[in-house]
Amino acid sequence: MEQYVxxxxxxILGGLIATAMVFASAILGPQKHAPVxxxxxxxxxxxxxxxxxxxxxxxxxxxxxFIIFDIEVVFLYPWAVxxxxxxxxxxxxxxxxxxxxxxxxxxxxxxxALEPA
Amino acid sequence: MITPPxxxxxxxxxxxxxxxxxxxxxxxxxxxxPEERRxxxxxGFIGFVAAGIVSVLLWGRNESAFNGMLAxxxxxxxxxxxFCVVGAMTILMSVHYLETVEIQPGEYYALLLFATVxxxxxxxxxxxxxxxxxxxTMSIAVYVLAGMxxxxxxxxxxxxxxxxxxxxxxxxxxxGIALLYGATGSVQLDKIATAAxxxxxxxxxxxxxxxxxxxxxxxxxxxxxxxxxxxxxxGAPTTVTAFMAVGVKAAAFAAFARVFLHTFGSLHAExxxxxxxxxxxxxxxxxxxxxxxxxxxxxxAYSSIAHAGYLLIAMVAGRxxxxxxxxxxLVAYGVMTLGAFGVVLAVGRQGEPNEEVSDYIGxxxxxxxxxxxxxxxxxxxxxxxPLVGFTGKFYIFSAAVQAGYIWLAVLGVLNSVISxxxxxxVVVNMYMYEEGGKTIEALSARPxxxxxxxxxxxxxxxxxxFPSASISLAKESFLxxx
Numbered sequence: 001m002e003q004y005v006x007x008x009x010x011x012i013l014g015g016l017i018a019t020a021m022v023f024a025s026a027i028l029g030p031q032k033h034a035p036v037x038x039x040x041x042x043x044x045x046x047x048x049x050x051x052x053x054x055x056x057x058x059x060x061x062x063x064x065x066f067i068i069f070d071i072e073v074v075f076l077y078p079w080a081v082x083x084x085x086x087x088x089x090x091x092x093x094x095x096x097x098x099x100x101x102x103x104x105x106x107x108x109x110x111x112x113a114l115e116p117a
Numbered sequence: 118m119i120t121p122p123x124x125x126x127x128x129x130x131x132x133x134x135x136x137x138x139x140x141x142x143x144x145x146x147x148x149x150x151p152e153e154r155r156x157x158x159x160x161g162f163i164g165f166v167a168a169g170i171v172s173v174l175l176w177g178r179n180e181s182a183f184n185g186m187l188a189x190x191x192x193x194x195x196x197x198x199x200f201c202v203v204g205a206m207t208i209l210m211s212v213h214y215l216e217t218v219e220i221q222p223g224e225y226y227a228l229l230l231f232a233t234v235x236x237x238x239x240x241x242x243x244x245x246x247x248x249x250x251x252x253x254t255m256s257i258a259v260y261v262l263a264g265m266x267x268x269x270x271x272x273x274x275x276x277x278x279x280x281x282x283x284x285x286x287x288x289x290x291x292x293g294i295a296l297l298y299g300a301t302g303s304v305q306l307d308k309i310a311t312a313a314x315x316x317x318x319x320x321x322x323x324x325x326x327x328x329x330x331x332x333x334x335x336x337x338x339x340x341x342x343x344x345x346x347x348x349x350x351x352g353a354p355t356t357v358t359a360f361m362a363v364g365v366k367a368a369a370f371a372a373f374a375r376v377f378l379h380t381f382g383s384l385h386a387e388x389x390x391x392x393x394x395x396x397x398x399x400x401x402x403x404x405x406x407x408x409x410x411x412x413x414x415x416x417x418a419y420s421s422i423a424h425a426g427y428l429l430i431a432m433v434a435g436r437x438x439x440x441x442x443x444x445x446x447l448v449a450y451g452v453m454t455l456g457a458f459g460v461v462l463a464v465g466r467q468g469e470p471n472e473e474v475s476d477y478i479g480x481x482x483x484x485x486x487x488x489x490x491x492x493x494x495x496x497x498x499x500x501x502x503p504l505v506g507f508t509g510k511f512y513i514f515s516a517a518v519q520a521g522y523i524w525l526a527v528l529g530v531l532n533s534v535i536s537x538x539x540x541x542x543v544v545v546n547m548y549m550y551e552e553g554g555k556t557i558e559a560l561s562a563r564p565x566x567x568x569x570x571x572x573x574x575x576x577x578x579x580x581x582x583f584p585s586a587s588i589s590l591a592k593e594s595f596l597x598x599x
Contacts, residue, residue, distance in 0.1 A: 085119040093121075103140050110147040 061113055072101050125182035128189030130175070131168040131197050132237045138164025139230035146223025154222045158212045158565075161226040162205055165233070169201030185305060186244040195444060195594035196240035196371045199451060203364040204233045206455050209569035210462055211356040217467040218354060220265045228265075229360065232258035236368035240375075245294045245304040248372045252290070252336070255368055256283050259361060263353040275352030282335070282345045290332025296325030306380040314383045326381065326388055330395070333376075336369035337425045339395050340402040347406075350418035355465070358414060359458035362421045363451045370428055370447060377432060378440050379596045385435055392433045393525060400426030400532040407539045412472050413461055416539055417454070420498060423536060424450050427513055430529050434516040440595035442512035445588050449497075449509035449580065456573030457494040463487055463566055474543060481547030486567075488547045490574045495540040497577045500533045505581040512588065 040047050079086070079094050086093075108114060126133075142157050142164075149157070172194045180189045187193075207229060215222050235255025242248040260283065264276025298304050300322035301312035313322070334342040350358045381388060403423030410416040428450070431443035464471045464480065464487070481488025497506035510533060517526040580587050 082119060086121065089121045090119075100140065103144055107143055107147065 065108060065113065068101070068104070072098070122184045123182075125180055125189070127175070128178070128180050128182045128187065128241075131172045131201070132234050132241075134168040134171060135164055135230050135234045135237065138167075139227045139234070142223060142230065143227040146227075149223075155212060157222050157226050158208050158215075161230060162208045164230055165201045165205040165208065168233075168237075169198055169205070172197035172201065181243065183247075185307070186247045187238070187241045188243045189241065190596065191594040192371075192375065192596050193237075193241035195590070196367065197237055199367050199448060200233050200236045200240070200364055203360065203367070203451060203455065204229060206459075206569050206573070207356055207360045207364075209565045210359065210455075210459050212565040213563040214354070214356055214462055214566070217465075218266050219268060220354060225262065225265055228258045228262050232262065232360070233364065236364060236371075239368045240371035242372065243306045243375075245297065245306070245309075245376075248376070249287075249290060249294060251368075252332075252372070253287065255365065256287070256336075259357070259365060262357045262360070263349055265357070266354045269352070271348075271352035272354065273352075275349040278345055279349045286332050286335035286342070289328050289335075293325045293328030293332060296321050296328065300325060306376065310380045310383070313381065318384060318387065323387060326384070327391065329376065330388070330391055333369055333373040334395060337366050337373065337428070338399075338422050339425050339429060340399040340422065343399065343402065343422045343425075346422055347410075347415045347418040350421070351412060351414045355414065355458060355462050355470075358418075359455055362417065362458070363454050366421065366425065367447050367451060370443065374432060374440065374443055375596065378435055378443075382435070389433050389435070392429055393522070396426050396429035396433055396525065397528050398426075399423070399429060400529060404532050404535040404539075407536070410539070411474055413474050413477070413543070414472055416474065417457060417461070420536070420540075421454065423532065424454075424498075426532070427510060427529060430517050430522070430525055431513045433522060433525060434513070434520040436516075436520060437592065437595060438516040438519060439513075441588065441592040442509070442516040444591035444595055445512055445584075446509035448587060448591070449505040449577075452573050452576040452580070453494045453497040453504075453506055456490060456570055456577060457498065459566060459570040459573060460487060460491040460494065463563070463570065474546060477543055477546040479547070479551045481544075482551065487570075490570050491547060492544050493574050493577055495543050497581065499537045499540045503578075503581045505577045505584070508581050508584040508588075 042048075075097065076094070079090065083090065138161060142160055145160070146154070146157060175189065176191070176194055178189050178194075179191070181187060182189065208226065211225070211229075215225060232255050235251045235253070235258065238251030238254060239248055240251075242251055260276055260280040263279050264273050266272035294304060297309060300319050301309045301316070303309055303312070331342065335345075338346040350362065353361065377388060377392075400423050403419045403421075403426055407416050407419035407423065410419060424446075428443055428446055431439045431446060433439070434442070461472065464476065477491075481492070493504065497504035500506045500510045502508075510529070514526040514529055517523075517529070
C-alpha cells in the first residue's frame, strides 16, 4: 500500500486547494448582487422554460452514435502509435474493425438517423 | 516487433459465421424491396444452420483461443448446437409472425444472430471478463428485441424493465468479478481454480462468489431475482419470449455451470447451501404463482422460472451426474418450451393474440394436430413418461439422490405435482369443453411455423423414448469439476 501514499497526499492537497479557492473568492471578493446576476447561466441567453423540459429523442440517438465513433478513435490512437511494430496482422485486424463500424455507419446513414429532425 | 497473441480462427468459426450473417442481413435489408424481406429470414436460417453444422464438424476438438480466453471443448460445442437450433427454430416461428405484428425484419433477424454470438461467447469463455462480454452482447441485443413490437405499449415496458434490471444485475456480476480478482489476482478461470485449491478461501472470495450468483440468478430467472420475468415475457413479441425463455436461459446456465461446477468445483461445500435454497425457492415460487395465471404467456413465464429451479437442483447435485443431467434437461426444456410457444403463436392472429388460457377451450376438437402437439408439450413440461420432460426430471432427481440431496429431490417431485394442475388445465380446456371460450375460426396454416411445432413435438417424443443417445452426449460434453 505504501506506493499509494503520494496519490493520497495529492488527493488531499488537491481537495484543500480547490476548497480554499472557492471560499477565498466568496470571502475576499466584492459582493454586489443584482437580479440579472442571480439568474442561472444559460450560455448568455435569457433562461427560458424549466430544466425538466422535454426534448427530442433524436438528441439521444445522436449522442449514442457519437459515442460509438468516439470509441473507434480511442482504439485507433494506440493502434496508430504501435502501427509499425504490429505489422500486417495489426493492419488487417484494424481493417476488419473499421469495416464492421463502416457497415454500421452506412446503416445509420441509410436509415436517416443523421438527418436533422 | 510486437508478436500478436495466437488467434485460433478455427475455434471461432461458429461465432464468426453468425456475426457475418448478421452483418449481411443488416446490409442487405437497406437495399431490399419491402416485399422481398422474407428472404432475410432464410438468410438468417442458413446462418444458424451453417454455424450449427460447423459446430458438429468441430466436435472432438479440445483447444483454446486468444491466450486461453475462449475454449473450444465439447461443452462449448454442445451449447453452440443448442443455441443454433434455438435460433433456427425462432426464425421458423417468426417468418409469418413479424408481418402480423409489423416488426421490421432486418433489425430483428440481425439482432437475433448477434444475441446468439453473445451466447456462443458465454458458453466458450474461460475468463470472467470474456463471460461478461458475451453476457452483455447477448443481453443488449435481447433488450432491443423485447421492445421491437412498437405498436404494443407493454413491449416497450418490457424492454425498459428488462434493461434497467439487467443493467443492475450486470453491476452485481462485475462487482463479483472485481472481488474475485482481488482475492485471487486473476480473472482466468483455471488460475482462480488453482488459487481456490492452493491458497485457501478468503471472505473476499466468498463475497465474490455470492455476487456472481446474483448476476447469474438474474439471467436464469431464479427466485428471488425473477420478478422481471413475467412482465418481460408477456410484453415481448412471442417469438422473442420463446428465444429468451430457451436461449438466454441456456446461455446463462452454460456460463453458470462452467464457473461453478468446473472452476469452483472444489468449493462445492461453500456454495451448495445458497443454491439449495435458491432451487427450492425458485421451483416453489414459479409453480405456485403459475397456478393463478390467466394469460398463457405469463403462465409459461412462471413455468420457465420453475424449470430454472429444477435446473438448479442439477447444479447443487454437481459432479458428473448432475452436470450431465443439467445439459440434458436444458435440451429437454428447450424443445418442449419452444414447441409450447409455437402453439401460442399458431393460435394467435393479426390484432387478436388469443393469449388467455380460456381461449384454448375446444381448440383440440377443432384443430386436432395443433391440440395434439400442445398436449405433448404440456404433458412433457409436467413430466409425464415417456416424454422428454420426464426423462430429464428423472436424471436430475436421481443425480440429486445419488449426491445425497434426498430432501431436494422430494421437494422437486412435489413441485412437479403442483405444476400438473396448470399444465393439464390447458389440455382440459382444449378437449373437455366445447362452450364458454371464444370461437377461434379459420386459423391459417403457416408452413414454417407448423414445421417448427412438429419438429419440437417429434423431438419431445423421440428423445423421451430413446434418451440414451442424448444423455451419453451430455455426459461426454460435461466438464469434470476442476
